[in-house]
Amino acid sequence: MMIAFLVFCASQKQVFGQPVEQKSTEQESDAQRQIRELKEQIELKKLQNELELLEIQHQQAVSALNEQATLEAGARKLLIPCMREALELEKTNQMAAQGMATGKIYQEDALKDANRNAIAELMTRWVGVIKNGIEDYTKDTHTKSLSREQQAQLEGLCINVGEKAINELFKPACREFLKDKKGQYGCYVALYVSTKEVLDEIVNAVEVARVDVDKDIFRKRMQDELDAQSRKEQEAKQADLERLKALQGQTED
Numbered sequence: 365m366m367i368a369f370l371v372f373c374a375s376q377k378q379v380f381g382q383p384v385e386q387k388s389t390e391q392e393s394d395a396q397r398q399i400r401e402l403k404e405q406i407e408l409k410k411l412q413n414e415l416e417l418l419e420i421q422h423q424q425a426v427s428a429l430n431e432q433a434t435l436e437a438g439a440r441k442l443l444i445p446c447m448r449e450a451l452e453l454e455k456t457n458q459m460a461a462q463g464m465a466t467g468k469i470y471q472e473d474a475l476k477d478a479n480r481n482a483i484a485e486l487m488t489r490w491v492g493v494i495k496n497g498i499e500d501y502t503k504d505t506h507t508k509s510l511s512r513e514q515q516a517q518l519e520g521l522c523i524n525v526g527e528k529a530i531n532e533l534f535k536p537a538c539r540e541f542l543k544d545k546k547g548q549y550g551c552y553v554a555l556y557v558s559t560k561e562v563l564d565e566i567v568n569a570v571e572v573a574r575v576d577v578d579k580d581i582f583r584k585r586m587q588d589e590l591d592a593q594s595r596k597e598q599e600a601k602q603a604d605l606e607r608l609k610a611l612q613g614q615t616e617d
Contacts, residue, residue, distance in 0.1 A: 444552065445538070445542075446537075446554040447608060448608060450462035450538070450555075451602075451604055451608065454598050456591075456598075457559055458557060458558050458559055459486050459597075460537070460556040460601075461482040461485035462482060462485075462552070463479055463481035463483070463485070463553045464551065464552045464553070465477035465481065466542075466544075466549075469549070470549065471549045471551070473549070474549040475551045475553070478551040479553055482553055482554070483530055483534060483555065486530050486557060489593065494522045494523055494526060494566075495519060496589045497586035497589040497590075498515060498585075500589065501577065501582050501585040502515060504585065507577070507578050508576065508578075510577075518570070518577070521570065522569075534556070534557045536554070538552070538553060538554035539552070539553050540553075559590050559594070563586055563587065563590065567582065567583050
């Protein structure tokens with residue numbers, strides 16, 4: 365009704381060439397309020413439509429991530445190799461990651477880059493564990509406080525040792541190669557590493573370096589952070605795994 369009223373008023377103004385008769389301040393305020401509310405409703409509906417579109421686009425992006433068109437077959441789509449293994453290997457005492465590389469002249473280079481990408485993902489997670497673990501340690505009332513410089517040195521030591529440990533201790537659970545029409549190689553891998561073994565290496569290095577920290581409390585704070593991250597990561601990957609299983613069921617139908 366309000367829209368019809370506005371259209372009527374506008375048409376009357378155009379027909380008679382004169383503005384609509386001035387109304388009282390209270391009536392003008394009421395009209396403005398209704399117009400504002402109508403605009404807000406229109407804007408809200410627009411935002412809701414945009415949100416629905418974004419959700420659809422997100423689902424399409426997830427599907428695109430989990431699918432790869434075959435180079436030769438054309439009609440059929442395949443799940444990305446090693447993705448299932450990377451999701452299933454995420455457990456309480458180990459981290460897992462997927463790595464991929466394409467467009468390499470040599471198969472060895474494709475494998476190296478795929479491993480490097482997976483290790484980079486593992487290391488990114490470990491950096492978060494280290495930073496948060498050290499921060500929690502410094503806040504512990506039972507430990508000797510560390511200066512900013514000491515915290516930075518401890519963090520740098522842990523990150524360097526953690527990266528070295530991951531590179532030495534990671535294990536492959538899945539490795540698949542492909543060759544495209546141009547003769548270039550691609551590689552997909554799923555890697556995992558024992559969080560206990562990496563943490564052992566870090567704590568031992570801290571002890572060898574004679575860093576002035578309480579070894580037991582330091583280890584506990586790091587383990588607490590690992591456990592918290594592991595729970596969150598397992599929940600996320602379990603959800604991804606369920607979507608992957610559903611997608612696989614669709615491709616097999």
